[in-house]
Amino acid sequence: MTDRFFLREAAEPVLPAPRTTVGAAGWLRTNLFFSGWGALVTVIAVALAVAIFLPLVDWAIIQAHWTGETRAACLDAEGKKAFGACWAFIEVRFSTLMYGFYPVDERWRVNLFAGLTLAALVLPSLLSGLGRIWGTRFLALAVLFPLGWLLLHGGVLGLPMVETSKWGGLMLTLIIAGSGMVCSFPLGILLALGRRSELPVIRTASIVFIEVVRGVPLVTVLFMASVMLPLFLPNGVTIDKLMRAIVGVSLFTAAYVAEVMRGGLQAIPKGQYEAAQAIGLSYWRQMRLVILPQAMRIVIPGILNTYIGLLKDTTLVAVIGLVDLIGIIAAATADPAWLGFATEGYVFVGLLFWVLCYGMSRYGLRLEYTLAKATRR
């Protein structure tokens, strides 16, 4: 009788996954050679990757010239330009690329300002949880930038004056971008609120400003700031060229920030506005206590994207004659002592921008993830 029953007493061993789906071979099969066409595409892609990356690595690393004080370091035996990147050129020009023509003895002021800014950005996250730190950071920066002007420009407290025409390189790029961010943020919020206002005059003014600015290229706005603005000021009043650029960039960015902000304001359910009204808050307190904190969570990633655009757009100030990174590189490659190394210059500056922008976008993704935690169940 016993053999009429089968009682499983131990678990059957788990069968291994099919050989075709595991290990290196399995990975290749599922991701690269899943069909005839897939294999063909893979072969083409490999060829493409090899054709692009091998010469690139060869040029930028293997055959590169890393050290040297003069152009001779990057020439071959016949005195011609050798294959391989000439990083010695960047090394020689490095401090100019960072500080422009800021006097060497005064560069500690730039470093100090950079250190303070970094502290203002990093310290708040050590002191408190996430929710409010952007407000703290923003306030810190808003205080720091006017102080930074005194520190960098000097002429007070015994600091020698350094004209803004001597500012340049990465320092100038970051100052324009940073000031643009600090100024365009509150302006953008006001414009966004103005666009949704019930008062027709304020609404119309905001809409006209936002749409006009978004409809024209930044180059024309900068031209306007550099050529037209002096015409509109009383005779004898002049504004520093750097200031004009910052004003132009800030106004331009504010219009874009306003549109991002409007998206956030529209995403807040109407009940929130009504509830805020119902408990008798004034318009500004409704916004400050109820609407904006919620909207901010939605728009911070978008605003960060706008700021990445702003950072890239600062390169345009070269058009009105400021020597930012691009201006320095253009001047450096036109120097007869280093003629013919434009590629290295542009690649290096490109890499610098890439690191900054890519870093900002990764941070934006992380922030988006962290902010979404509040609503995740």
Next chain:
Amino acid sequence: MPFSRYLRDRKTRGYAIQAVVLAVILLGGTWLILNAAENLRRAGIASGFAFLDKPAGFEISFKLIDFSARSTYGRAFFVGLTNTLLVASLGIVFATVLGFVVGVARLSRNWLLSRLAAAYIGTIRNIPLMLQLMFWYIAMLTPLPLPRNALNLADLFFLSNRGLFMPRPAPLDDFWPVAAAIVAGLAAAIAYALWTRGHWRRTGRRLPLLWPVLALVVLPAAVVRLIGGPALDFDIPKLAGFNFAGGIRIPPEFLALWLALTLYSGGFIAETVRAGINAVAHGQVEAARALGLPAGPTMRRIVIPQAMRVIIPPMTSQYLNLLKNSSLAVIVGFPDLVAVFAGSTLNQTGQSIETLSITMAVFLTISLAISALMNWYNRRVALVER
């Protein structure tokens, strides 16, 4: 009602705030205008648009319409405008194609292809356009060989530091009859295609499409060509002295600008396309497969039409960005609207207010026109809900 009640009344306060804002705008505007008038008088510049009829006195290196130093500033404006429109429209066409290819490649099951596309997108989007433009122009195109050592493609295309030379189609005597035959054939083919579509809808039967259409386009033109003589000749560039003669010359400035705009916007469009395709619910693909649709039609008839709804609004802003970015021409010295009008013309006449307002008005008009067009198209494809 006591005065303090008025202060707290919403309506009254609204009017007061608006009155103040309006006054500030008007007074500020008047102040600026008075300043400008005073400054212009001092500098001896007559405001107004009379300068548009004066001879420009400068040459423009690249033009689609006739222009010489004796032409007017007004004419220079149109040269700049056509150049801007040319580079922007070429950029838009190529960037769209590139963006779609890279965006789809980014979503490919093929790991390597997807990584390559991601590397392209990640690099291009994080480097300022201006830097890329200067890279192509100064680091890549300027060091090209002299014309006598030009890079040669099939003895038809020549790339050198003077730009790209390519054959120019030169119409002969019999060109117009053949062209007319081609146009007529195309019209007939379109009419036929529309009719077969209607027939398909009415009867469920599909008529052959490809061969009749080809025949309709090719046959009339071929017959006219056989009765008459050759219609078209090509003027092929030839090396003459230090440069090429004949053919069409595309200057390196134009090449660099077009290349930079295409590659840059292509990266952004690729991301737009990827996001759009990802936004289509996967159930749609599964449903299509369940109905027995093959992969191609699933993509063409199910996924893309739905993805387009998501893609179109951001795509519009990419096109507008490309148009606005074309103003970077001023960096490499390509004579676009900004370089010719807000650059040379402004510098020569000093009419900064007039030239800049016209330039900005042009960009604003084109921007508003494109977004109106895209909004119309968007409404057409938008999901019709209850």
